[in-house]
Amino acid sequence: MTSTGAHDTAARPEPGRPPRRRRAQRVPAALLAPALLGLLFLVLPLAGLVVRAPWTSLPQRLTEPGALTALRLSLQTATAATVVCLLLGVPLAWLLARARFPGRRLVRALVTVPLVLPPVVGGVALLLVFGRRGLLGEWLDATFGFSLPFTTTGVVVAEAFVAMPFLVIAVEGALRGADARYEEAAATLGAGRWTTFTHVTLPLVAPGVAAGAVLCWARALGEFGATITFAGNYPGVTQTMPLAVYQTIEGGDLDGAVVLSLVLLTVSVAILAGLRDKWITSA
């Protein structure tokens, strides 16, 4: 099984044997102090939200139609964006991890650009391409009479643009960590490239794909800058939760904004925790 010819098998890790687990160490104080400080830094603002929340008027505020509409729209668009990212991002990750082509480093760098690009700039960039006067958008509008800005599809596009790198990076990492010999074995047994991909590679990296999808979904759910710039802000069509939070703060209703933020936070924590227990830890 290991004699596939020209490949050097000695450098590969043996399949089936997990890396030796490290024994629990005593944490040095030099690491513990900043670690706790970092934890506090991340958790305190969330605590601030909880403390500041107007608990008495909470039930009434939660059932306001505006809040529920925005929440539904957020969940729908984030899920749709994640599906788009899975369909396009997994093949892209495979390309980066498995295929050899010139300029691969550059492609990888380009894929991660949305991570460092300010989302507002991302939104402007999307407008310049998909807007009514954009490079592709003008053609779309002239041919199909369809333009993306100010539509729910536009929100999905903005979210997918910002969230896809998270998925690609996670899946590419998983692919690189996966043992390529299973794929080679499938190939020697006569499986085609597509069959190998769907029956061997994908199941092998499923936990990585799931982790990436969750991360991608969470990023899409919180997307603000690209959405408001590219898709605009209209209740029920493009106003997702983060936009509703922003508009509520702008309107001077701090309590309302805190409530909306808490809802978003609770929903995302609940879903992330649920998914994590189901998929990720089983890896």
Added chain:
Amino acid sequence: MGSRLARVALTGVTALTMAVPAGCGGGSSNEAGSGAGGSSSGVTGSVTVFAAASLTESFTTIGRDFEAANPGAKVTFNFAGSSALANQINQGAPADVFASAAPKNMQSVTDAGNADGTPATFARNQLVIAVAKGNPKGVKALTDLTRPGLKVALCAEQVPCGAAATKALTTAKVKLTPVTLEQDVKGALSKLKLGEVDAALVYRTDARAAAADVEAVEFPESAGAINDYPIVVLKNAPNRTAARAFVAYVRSDQGTSVLTTAGFQAP
């Protein structure tokens, strides 16, 4: 476990991300703006002015003139939607002067006890229908905006230009569904400049400032929704003397002349 926390924090932080506009410093100009008016010697140090987005061009000019008249002074601006500015001030932002595009946002600052004295109206502004250069869609009146397929940007009702738009539309009994509610008047204008919308209800001054790209269509109903612009020195102003001098300069003949040139009406 750590990564879950990080993810949760990421979501929360992004949700709360607010676009805090960067301050815009005015360069010093050697143009002789001295003479009568609000220029008084002894005004030094920096003055931080929080001003409505619609004041961007005129206040930048006034700031430059003020600096020329008071060589020791430096004016720094924070231009944004009036409601955002009022929020920032009430949350303790270190500002000297607040110039709002509507009395309502000013009132939230005075109600919170953050104003020093009574706000004074220094300008008034009126809405126009801004359309692309050459008016390709032939918009002539407010009712034209309800035409199917015509995309319109309005300001959100929380900001003064949005409140004025709602008032004008209600007065005219025009039922309009915009494609977007922008957070300040400049946002609505840039959607028009980018060609994403066919029309936007903005102030006459904003349309005039963007005259290279847009054209203004006046409509009679806007007379019923004129916005008063109040200005006030803030209670916690780090530089109260200079703040008072700046407010006096805005209200002086020189200041008023800059404002009227920009398309504002005198109070």
